[in-house]
Amino acid sequence: MTDLPNFISANHSGRDSYKACQIEEGVLNAAIVEADISRSFEEYLEIFNRFYADDIEVSSDTGKESIRGKERVRSILLDFLVPLHVFAEIGGVSISIRNTAIPGDAAGETHSAWTLDLVGVSGKTCTLSWRTFRKWEGLRVVREHQYDHQQTGGPLTFDDIRFRAAEPDGGAFQNPFGRKAD
Numbered sequence: 001m002t003d004l005p006n007f008i009s010a011n012h013s014g015r016d017s018y019k020a021c022q023i024e025e026g027v028l029n030a031a032i033v034e035a036d037i038s039r040s041f042e043e044y045l046e047i048f049n050r051f052y053a054d055d056i057e058v059s060s061d062t063g064k065e066s067i068r069g070k071e072r073v074r075s076i077l078l079d080f081l082v083p084l085h086v087f088a089e090i091g092g093v094s095i096s097i098r099n100t101a102i103p104g105d106a107a108g109e110t111h112s113a114w115t116l117d118l119v120g121v122s123g124k125t126c127t128l129s130w131r132t133f134r135k136w137e138g139l140r141v142v143r144e145h146q147y148d149h150q151q152t153g154g155p156l157t158f159d160d161i162r163f164r165a166a167e168p169d170g171g172a173f174q175n176p177f178g179r180k181a182d
Contacts, residue, residue, distance in 0.1 A: 016107070017107040017108050018105075018106075018107040018108075020136075020138075020139075021107070021108050021109070021110055021136035022110065024051070024136060024139055025101070025110040025112070025134065025136070026101070028047070028051045028141070029099045029101070029112060031047045031051075032044070032047060032097065032099070033097055033098060033099060035047065037081065037084050037085050037088050037095050038085070038088035038089050038095065039089075040085070041078075041081035041082055041084070041085040044077070044081055045074065045077070045078075045081075048070075048073075048074060048077060049070075051139075051140065051141055052070060052073070052140060052141045052144075053070070053137065053140035053141060053142045054069070054070045055068065055069065055070075055142065056068070056069065056070055056073055056141060056142060056143070056144065057142065057143045057144075058073050058076075058143075058144045058145075058146075059143075059144075059145045059146075060145065060146045060147065060149075061145075061146070061147040061148070061149065062146075062149055087118070087156075087161060090162075090163065091121075091161035091162055091163055092120075092121040092161065092162035093118055093119065093120055093121070093156065093160070093161060094117075094118070094119040095116070095117070095118055095119075096116075096117045097114065097115070097116050097117075098114070098115050099112050099113060099114050099115070100112065100113045102131065108135060108136045108137065109133065109134065109135055109136070110133070110134045110136065111131065111132065111133050111134075112131070112132050112134075113129065113130075113131050113132075114129060114130050114131070114132060115127060115128070115129045116128040116129070118156060120156045120157075120159075120160025120161060121160060121161065121162045122159055122160045124153065124154075124156060124157075124159075124160045125152075125153050126151065126152070126153040126154065126155055126156055127151070127152040127153055128149070128150070128151055129148075129149070129150045129151075129152075130146050130147065130148055130149045130150070131146070131147050131148045132144060132145070132146050132147075133145040133146075133147070
């Protein structure tokens with residue numbers, strides 16, 4: 001596990017609510033962008049644990065209903081992060097994420113635009129983009145809604161992912177008993 005994050009949250013005593021949530025949003029987003037999925041998916045779980053309230057409510061314009069509670073959301077987050085980690089660490093897929101803040105004027109609310117780029121070993125690219133609305137209470141996100149989902153490029157296929165084991169003898173798999181397998 002890593003020490004989370006390398007960014008420092010601001011001390012909000014005496015600051016107005018608008019400024020405080022804008023600062024925390026910046027710290028959260030910087031931590032997400034700085035984490036490296038090829039190194040570990042646990043970094044993202046640490047970020048989630050730090051910034052999201054126990055009674056978090058998450059929704060999406062692609063989903064039917066809101067998901068409530070940190071444990072339920074963590075489970076869904078794992079279903080997303082673990083395959084990405086495997087694709088990056090083992091499959092050779094290059095994965096990067098970036099965000100852009102979207103100006104807003106409501107205290108305790110933030111908006112941002114996100115882009116996730118996946119580049120396969122074949123060079124094929126799939127780009128996912130979406131926007132995120134967050135409602136903050138103090139230093140914790142209590143509601144997150146993701147909307148305006150878009151995909152550029154088709155999904156990556158097995159041709160775009162390297163899942164073959166290393167072949168030490170130039171092509172044939174060598175079993176542990178020293179004989180070549182057919």
